Every structure is written in C-alpha cells, then in structure tokens.
Amino acid sequence: MVSTSKTIVISGYYGFKNSGDEAVLKSILTALEEQGKAAGIMIEPVVLSIDPEWTSKMYGVRSVHRMQLGEVRRAIKESDGLISGGGSLLQDATSPKTIPYYLAIIKMAQWLRKPTFVYAQGVGPVNRKIFNPMIRSVFRKCSYISVRDVQSGELLQSMGIRAEDIHVVPDPVMGLPLPEGITSVDQSLVDQADGDASVEGSLLEDNDVEMEAADEAIKQHNGELPVIGISVRFWDPERRELNAIADGLKELMRKRPVHLRFLPFHKPDDEEASRYITDRMGDITSYGGVISFYREEQQPQDMLREVSRCQLILGMRLHSLIYAANQRVPLIGISYDPKIDHFLNRLHSAAIGSSESLVPADLTRHMTTLLDGSKAWKEEHEAQIAQLKLEAQLPARHIVEYLGNRR
Numbered sequence: 001m002v003s004t005s006k007t008i009v010i011s012g013y014y015g016f017k018n019s020g021d022e023a024v025l026k027s028i029l030t031a032l033e034e035q036g037k038a039a040g041i042m043i044e045p046v047v048l049s050i051d052p053e054w055t056s057k058m059y060g061v062r063s064v065h066r067m068q069l070g071e072v073r074r075a076i077k078e079s080d081g082l083i084s085g086g087g088s089l090l091q092d093a094t095s096p097k098t099i100p101y102y103l104a105i106i107k108m109a110q111w112l113r114k115p116t117f118v119y120a121q122g123v124g125p126v127n128r129k130i131f132n133p134m135i136r137s138v139f140r141k142c143s144y145i146s147v148r149d150v151q152s153g154e155l156l157q158s159m160g161i162r163a164e165d166i167h168v169v170p171d172p173v174m175g176l177p178l179p180e181g182i183t184s185v186d187q188s189l190v191d192q193a194d195g196d197a198s199v200e201g202s203l204l205e206d207n208d209v210e211m212e213a214a215d216e217a218i219k220q221h222n223g224e225l226p227v228i229g230i231s232v233r234f235w236d237p238e239r240r241e242l243n244a245i246a247d248g249l250k251e252l253m254r255k256r257p258v259h260l261r262f263l264p265f266h267k268p269d270d271e272e273a274s275r276y277i278t279d280r281m282g283d284i285t286s287y288g289g290v291i292s293f294y295r296e297e298q299q300p301q302d303m304l305r306e307v308s309r310c311q312l313i314l315g316m317r318l319h320s321l322i323y324a325a326n327q328r329v330p331l332i333g334i335s336y337d338p339k340i341d342h343f344l345n346r347l348h349s350a351a352i353g354s355s356e357s358l359v360p361a362d363l364t365r366h367m368t369t370l371l372d373g374s375k376a377w378k379e380e381h382e383a384q385i386a387q388l389k390l391e392a393q394l395p396a397r398h399i400v401e402y403l404g405n406r407r
Contacts (some may be wrong), residue, residue, distance in 0.1 A: 009081070010045055019224065021087050023301075024087050031172065035397045047064070057191050081117065081399070085120065099131045106118075119172070123156055140163060148343075150168055230277075232273045245360075249281060250282075257287060257288035312370050
C-alpha cells in the first residue's frame with residue numbers, strides 16, 4: 001500500500017534514441033518502481049531528455065529538456081532529489097563538454113539542497129586532469145555513489161573519493177525484464193518474415209526475387225539454423241575489426257549454415273557498420289545461411305527480446321553483451337573501450353580481440369565452440385549472472401530507502 005510519494009529527477013544521455021542508454025533509463029525506472037512499491041512509496045520520475053516529448057510518450061513519465069537549464073532548475077527545485085546515471089557520463093573521450101555538463105546538473109541540485117545519487121555509472125576515461133578536482137568536489141557531496149565496475153571505483157579513489165563511499169554494482173540493464181507477456185526463448189526467431197526485419201539471401205536487397213528467396217529460406221530453416229546476433233559499430237578508422245568480423249563470419253558460414261541477425265543499437269551508424277560487413281562478405285547464397293537486419297525496435301525491451309531469441313551474441317556495443325548476459329545467451333565481446341573488458345571481467349571472461357587486433361580464425365573457432373557448447377557456457381556462468389541480476393536492484397533500493405527516511 002502506497003503511503004507517500006517522492007519526485008526524483010533523472011539525468012543521463014536520454015532521448016537520443018541510443019538503444020543502450022534508453023535501456024539504462026528503462027531499467028532505472030523499472031527498478032525504482034519495484035523498490036518503491038515494496039517500500040510503500042510512489043516514485044514520480046522526471047527525466048532530463050534531449051527529446052522530452054518522445055521520452056514522455058515512450059516511458060509514461062514527465063520529461064524536461066536537458067538543455068533548457070531554467071526548466072531543469074525548476075524541476076530539481078520541485079523534486080525530492082536527483083539521480084545522475086547510469087551509463088558512461090563522466091568521460092571526456094567523446095567530448096570535453098560531457099563531464100562539465102553532468103557535473104553542473106549534480107551541482108545545481110546540491111545548490112538547491114537536494115540529495116544527489118550517482119546510479120551505477122561507468123566513470124572514465126578522464127584524460128584531462130583539470131576535471132579531477134571538479135569530480136572530487138561534486139561527488140564528495142553526493143548522498144550515494146555507485147559505479148558499474150571496480151575500475152570506475154578505483155578511478156574515483158585516485159581522485160580523492162573514499163573507498164567506503166563507493167558501491168560497485170552491475171549495470172542497471174542486468175535487471176531489465178523482458179516485455180510483459182514475453183518469456184525468454186532458447187530457439188531461433190519465430191517471426192522473421194512478419195515484417196519486423198529485412199532479410200537477404202545474397203545481399204541483393206533491391207531484387208524482389210532474391211528477397212522472396214530469403215524469406216522462404218528463413219521459413220524453411222526456422223528452428224533449425226542457429227541465430228547469431230551481431231552488434232557492431234564504427235571505431236577503428238581502418239576498419240580492421242569490421243574486416244576481421246566479416247572474414248570470420250564468412251568462414252563460419254562456409255563450415256555450417258547459420259542465421260546472422262544484425263542488431264543495430266545506434267542508428268543509423270550501426271546499420272552502416274553492419275552493411276559494411278555484409279558487403280565485404282559478398283555473395284553467401286551457396287552457403288545455405290541467412291542474413292537479416294532488425295530495424296523495428298520501438299523501446300529497449302524489444303531489443304532485449306531479440307537478443308533472447310539468439311543462440312549466440314557477437315558484440316562490440318556494451319549493452320549487446322549485457323543484454324546477452326541478462327538472458328543467459330552465450331556471448332563474445334570485441335573490445336574497443338575498457339568498459340567492454342570491465343564487464344567481461346565480471347563474468348570471468350575476456351574479449352576475443354580488440355578494434356586494433358582481431359584474428360578471423362580465432363573468432364570463427366570461438367563461435368563454433370560456443371554454438372556447440374551453449375549448455376556448458378550457461379552452466380559455467382549461471383551463478384555469476386544470477387548474482388549480477390540481484391545486485392542490479394541495489395541502487396534503487398538504497399535511493400528509495402533514503403527518500404523514505406527523509407522528511
């Protein structure tokens with residue numbers, strides 16, 4: 001029974017329609033709602049978004065434009081606190097403006113005497129040392145700090161944050177459930193030709209005959225071909241990792257027919273990276289396999305559902321790997337950023353290669369091993385995954401308890 005309500009502002013990289021970041025938001029909202037109900041508190045979120053109208057429609061919450069600082073200040077002033085996270089908000093690899101922006105939002109809340117909570121963030125890299133004292137000053141005044149990996153915690157400690165004030169928790173997406181009415185399945189896709197994807201036999205997608213042949217191939221092989229979900233992005237200027245992936249996948253298809261299911265997390269860039277790979281693979285008609293692209297994602301749990309239907313995930317995007325672990329799907333990570341290695345470490349695993357060094361033959365061999373040994377992989381990682389899913393609720397539980405005790 002709900003006895004009180006609390007309003008919490010949530011700051012992050014939201015509204016940009018990046019599947020991973022939207023999954024983080026959905027996960028935080030879900031965890032807050034669940035923990036709030038358990039504590040008898042109604043949590044009323046206000047999300048800072050680049051597209052507040054879209055965010056409100058998507059999640060059914062109030063949303064404020066993240067760059068309209070007057071509106072942001074008003075929302076924070078009327079709230080009971082601010083959450084910053086999750087995702088990689090405090091890093092300067094993509095832009096020197098990122099860290100100042102997110103720190104400014106936290107600082108604004110602190111000026112307004114609101115409790116501030118850092119929610120499962122991945123911190124770093126921080127290449128500009130001028131940011132270190134800024135982060136230290138703001139974080140020391142936070143009511144709760146949680147990071148998604150040990151390395152982020154160590155970086156904060158090097159900046160002067162006490163170890164006892166830092167909680168290491170999983171990425172929020174480890175706790176994201178499948179859409180209501182959907183259960184995880186360990187089988188091939190069941191709705192390939194129902195309009196949710198484009199499918200190809202020989203990559204000649206403008207040829208109606210070839211498209212029909214691909215549709216028919218999927219129907220014939222449904223439940224038979226193992227589905228490999230593939231999440232890639234552009235990173236290395238020379239495309240070394242994408243070339244190696246293409247060569248490794250083509251060699252795998254020479255040995256056994258599979259269904260390659262490309263899962264773009266950030267459009268249109270990831271679609272273009274996927275297309276680069278299929279173009280390099282060339283005509284694969286004679287191999288008896290299928291290639292398809294998932295393009296109909298409407299909300300983060302849709303992509304989680306797609307991942308659950310795969311037998312193997314090959315991922316560069318961090319959240320493709322987290323989705324796979326969430327649904328206990330064997331996974332292979334390719335490292336382009338330390339955050340990939342940090343997550344894999346939590347599963348006692350390692351990347352098969354990096355954006356600078358990836359051997360196609362190693363990739364083919366490892367994919368074959370996991371396709372044939374899926375059961376063994378799940379048994380090996382079951383306890384680790386179960387623990388991560390349980391711990392993913394900890395930040396929301398702490399925040400709800402804090403707000404419940406605050407008068």
